Amino acid sequence: MCTHTEKIQSHxxxxxxxxxxxxxxxxxxxxxxxxxHANHFVWFEVGRVELLRQxxxxxxxxxxDDGCSIAVVDARCRxxxxxxxxxxIIVRTRLKNVRESLVHFEYELLRFSDGILLAEGESTHVILxxxxxxxxxxxxxxxxxxEAVVRDTQG
Amino acid sequence: MCTHTEKIQSHxxxxxxxxxxxxxxxxxxxxxxxxxHANHFVWFEVGRVELLRQxxxxxxxxxxDDGCSIAVVDARCRxxxxxxxxxxIIVRTRLKNVRESLVHFEYELLRFSDGILLAEGESTHVILxxxxxxxxxxxxxxxxxxEAVVRDTQG
Amino acid sequence: MCTHTEKIQSHxxxxxxxxxxxxxxxxxxxxxxxxxHANHFVWFEVGRVELLRQxxxxxxxxxxDDGCSIAVVDARCRxxxxxxxxxxIIVRTRLKNVRESLVHFEYELLRFSDGILLAEGESTHVILxxxxxxxxxxxxxxxxxxEAVVRDTQG
Amino acid sequence: MCTHTEKIQSHxxxxxxxxxxxxxxxxxxxxxxxxxHANHFVWFEVGRVELLRQxxxxxxxxxxDDGCSIAVVDARCRxxxxxxxxxxIIVRTRLKNVRESLVHFEYELLRFSDGILLAEGESTHVILxxxxxxxxxxxxxxxxxxEAVVRDTQG
Numbered sequence: 001m002c003t004h005t006e007k008i009q010s011h012x013x014x015x016x017x018x019x020x021x022x023x024x025x026x027x028x029x030x031x032x033x034x035x036x037h038a039n040h041f042v043w044f045e046v047g048r049v050e051l052l053r054q055x056x057x058x059x060x061x062x063x064x065d066d067g068c069s070i071a072v073v074d075a076r077c078r079x080x081x082x083x084x085x086x087x088x089i090i091v092r093t094r095l096k097n098v099r100e101s102l103v104h105f106e107y108e109l110l111r112f113s114d115g116i117l118l119a120e121g122e123s124t125h126v127i128l129x130x131x132x133x134x135x136x137x138x139x140x141x142x143x144x145x146x147e148a149v150v151r152d153t154q155g
Numbered sequence: 156m157c158t159h160t161e162k163i164q165s166h167x168x169x170x171x172x173x174x175x176x177x178x179x180x181x182x183x184x185x186x187x188x189x190x191x192h193a194n195h196f197v198w199f200e201v202g203r204v205e206l207l208r209q210x211x212x213x214x215x216x217x218x219x220d221d222g223c224s225i226a227v228v229d230a231r232c233r234x235x236x237x238x239x240x241x242x243x244i245i246v247r248t249r250l251k252n253v254r255e256s257l258v259h260f261e262y263e264l265l266r267f268s269d270g271i272l273l274a275e276g277e278s279t280h281v282i283l284x285x286x287x288x289x290x291x292x293x294x295x296x297x298x299x300x301x302e303a304v305v306r307d308t309q310g
Numbered sequence: 311m312c313t314h315t316e317k318i319q320s321h322x323x324x325x326x327x328x329x330x331x332x333x334x335x336x337x338x339x340x341x342x343x344x345x346x347h348a349n350h351f352v353w354f355e356v357g358r359v360e361l362l363r364q365x366x367x368x369x370x371x372x373x374x375d376d377g378c379s380i381a382v383v384d385a386r387c388r389x390x391x392x393x394x395x396x397x398x399i400i401v402r403t404r405l406k407n408v409r410e411s412l413v414h415f416e417y418e419l420l421r422f423s424d425g426i427l428l429a430e431g432e433s434t435h436v437i438l439x440x441x442x443x444x445x446x447x448x449x450x451x452x453x454x455x456x457e458a459v460v461r462d463t464q465g
Numbered sequence: 466m467c468t469h470t471e472k473i474q475s476h477x478x479x480x481x482x483x484x485x486x487x488x489x490x491x492x493x494x495x496x497x498x499x500x501x502h503a504n505h506f507v508w509f510e511v512g513r514v515e516l517l518r519q520x521x522x523x524x525x526x527x528x529x530d531d532g533c534s535i536a537v538v539d540a541r542c543r544x545x546x547x548x549x550x551x552x553x554i555i556v557r558t559r560l561k562n563v564r565e566s567l568v569h570f571e572y573e574l575l576r577f578s579d580g581i582l583l584a585e586g587e588s589t590h591v592i593l594x595x596x597x598x599x600x601x602x603x604x605x606x607x608x609x610x611x612e613a614v615v616r617d618t619q620g
Binding site: 186187189192193194196197200218224226227228229230231232233234237287 | 341342344347348349351352355373379381382383384385386387388389392442
Binding site for chain 3: 491492494495496497498499501503550
């Protein structure tokens with residue numbers, strides 16, 4: 001079986017790291033012959049969603065059942081090497097911090113074939129209710145999020 | 156003033172034709188050095204929306220105030236020549252047919268600099284209510300749509 | 311292992327059918343709460359590329375080593391039911407016809423959870439050389455393509 | 466004339482600020498009912514390209530004639546308020562810094578109707594040659610870039 005995207009669980013004592021593999025689509029390239037830089041933020045989103053799933057949550061259900069949206073307030077990417085068409089990319093996602101209504105993720109994009117780091121990023125999100133007003137994270141998520149936070153100091 | 160996208164009204168006795176000018180974004184190219192083909196359908200949507208505006212309607216208000224969505228049921232594009240980065244493209248849109256809950260649009264994409272036809276397309280849409288169920292077009296739109304239909308037989 | 315996208319080979323006597331599973335990204339939805347219709351053409355491309363890989367070819371190598379590009383000249387999609395965020399989608403691709411410099415693909419998009427047909431499509435492509443001029447399909451591809459064509463008459 | 470996107474020149478003694486107006490496309494929204502956050506980076510690119518044009522340069526010609534590519538090495542966006550479908554957005558771009566092979570841009574996205582700041586961002590770029598190797602900025606660009614840098618200290 002040849003996978004386009006696959007998820008590899010990787011729990012540690014120090015929190016939870018999620019790895020998901022995607023394959024670069026032709027649509028994601030630009031005329032420089034590499035992946036257009038805005039697509040890295042789409043891949044980060046794929047990583048976040050899979051990290052939530054790894055914690056036992058579906059972001060779809062968070063929205064539908066709990067009326068929680070996770071809105072981006074800050075996103076950044078540092079580009080180290082170009083991702084290319086048909087490359088398999090590992091999106092490695094960590095929950096860096098969580099409090100009240102804020103969640104902070106970190107990302108690494110690695111080329112699967114040789115492990116080269118292609119990009120690093122981070123994003124901060126605020127939890128919103130259905131009226132798009134800020135709200136605290138429901139307790140069932142908060143508990144799991146706190147445990148999932150990767151603590152560098154324990155590293 | 157240098158415009159990225161501008162709309163040129165062009166009413167005729169035989170219906171309504173909408174022309175809107177857009178400029179190709181780097182994000183829209185792929186590694187073949189031309190515009191990735193799925194983007195033509197995004198440009199068609201820009202054409203539809205401007206044709207509605209030309210008829211005095213805002214699609215945003217159709218959704219918000221009248222609870223009408225226009226969902227695509229069929230879309231097609233025939234590609235004649237590549238669109239390239241930074242090209243200015245004319246999106247020419249016609250309302251081809253309308254009845255009960257169906258609307259049918261036709262499109263041409265032309266390069267502004269030399270008038271070359273880059274692509275032709277068409278799309279059929281069904282009007283939905285807020286529960287995404289099919290509904291008839293509200294009379295205020297229907298009246299304007301009927302008048303806007305481009306009748307080839309009169310051409 | 312939880313897969314975003316996975317490929318399921320499915321050869322038959324009557325040609326070659328490729329099935330690849332993808333998961334709908336949040337980025338692919340629009341404010342109607344369903345997948346934006348232009349993305350279906352991106353998924354068709356994922357299907358085409360995997361069908362080529364199933365035949366033993368990498369489209370990346372076709373471009374790099376043989377200087378062959380596969381350019382879309384006609385693409386169409388008929389939308390049957392909405393695809394939604396986080397749905398797993400089967401992209402089923404068939405090679406419908408091939409001759410000289412033309413290739414014709416057919417697609418079905420099915421929701422994995424219940425097998426519902428979400429959309430059907432087709433696309434016609436022309437083989438180009440590095441100067442984006444039409445050329446005949448190199449013999450090594452042509453042979454495999456001919457064998458892969460799904461012949462309805464034998465069905 | 467109803468413009469989707471239009472450019473408003475705004476030179477000052479302290480450098481060059483480029484303002485370009487775009488209209489939010491349906492394709493750019495997501496199921497939260499707002500613009501998907503990765504699209505802000507596409508709009509920043511529209512801003513950069515228009516700032517270059519305002520300085521008398523075409524990024525297309527930079528690539529074609531001078532073999533210079535401008536590759537992103539760092540990009541960031543801070544989201545203040547949601548951009549919505551059909552909103553007209555002002556993309557305000559400044560050249561913040563330039564040296565040897567690095568260019569640093571700053572952006573603001575404002576809603577045209579009420580002037581509300583929707584997002585702020587910045588990006589750092591490196592100039593590459595056709596082999597995607599770092600090179601110094603050709604002198605004809607460097608001169609114009611230096612004059613265009615917005616100097617806060619003179620503000």
